[in-house]
Amino acid sequence: MVDDEELLLAVLNTAPMHEGAVSEHLDAAQGAALARQHGGTGSDEELLQLRTVRDAIQDLVHGREGAVDSLQAVMDEVSMRPTVTAQGVRWDLDAPDDLVLAARVTHAWSEVNERMPGRLKACANEECNLYLLDRTRPGTAKWCSMATCGNRMKARAHAARARASAQS
Structure with a gap:
């Protein structure tokens, strides 16, 4: 499941902000x-399905509910097939080749929401379009990266406090 969580974040983070505009990384080369x-x-259809799923999950993370239909349309062609082994039941994804990755991303999103509700988050920096999976004990992580967005936001907050105290 960890591999699919990594896939989920990798796909969600394929539309970063660059110079104030969203940059598409699920294109022919990078995608x-x-x-x-x-x-x-890496087929065109597979990338289209990944973009559809990415956009829908991003909308859901931001609380925009209309995206459920997009995910349902992808998952309508997917099923899980049980295989019983001596260790238990293993569930294998059964989907057309171009939908397998999109289905894995959708399944990973669902599993994360079930196991760690509220822990899949958008970066708190409004100038960023990246996502994080908050694995901290208190669940208070805010930024995709402390080194970039965290430092920027803390520096801005400090500068704002300094300006406010200078004006008082």
Whole structure:
């Protein structure tokens, strides 16, 4: 499941902000490389399905409920097939090749929401479009990266406090 959580974050983070605009990284070159890295083919249809799922999950993380239909449309063609072993039941994904990665991302999102509700978050920096999985004990992580967004936001808050105290 950890691999699918990594896939979930990798896909969610394929639309970062660059100079104030969203930059698409699920394109032919970068998207295909990401797909192949996670066992996909990198086909145009596979990338389209990944973009659909990414956009829908991002909307859901932000509390925009209309995205459920997009995820349902992807998952309508997917099923889970049980295989019984001496260790227990293993559930295998059964989907058309171009939907496998999108289904894995959707399944990982669902599992994360079930096991760690509220822990899949958008970065608190409004100028960022990245996501994080908050694994901290108190669940208070705010930024995709402390080194970039965290430091920026803390520096801005400090500067604002300094300006406010100078004006008083």
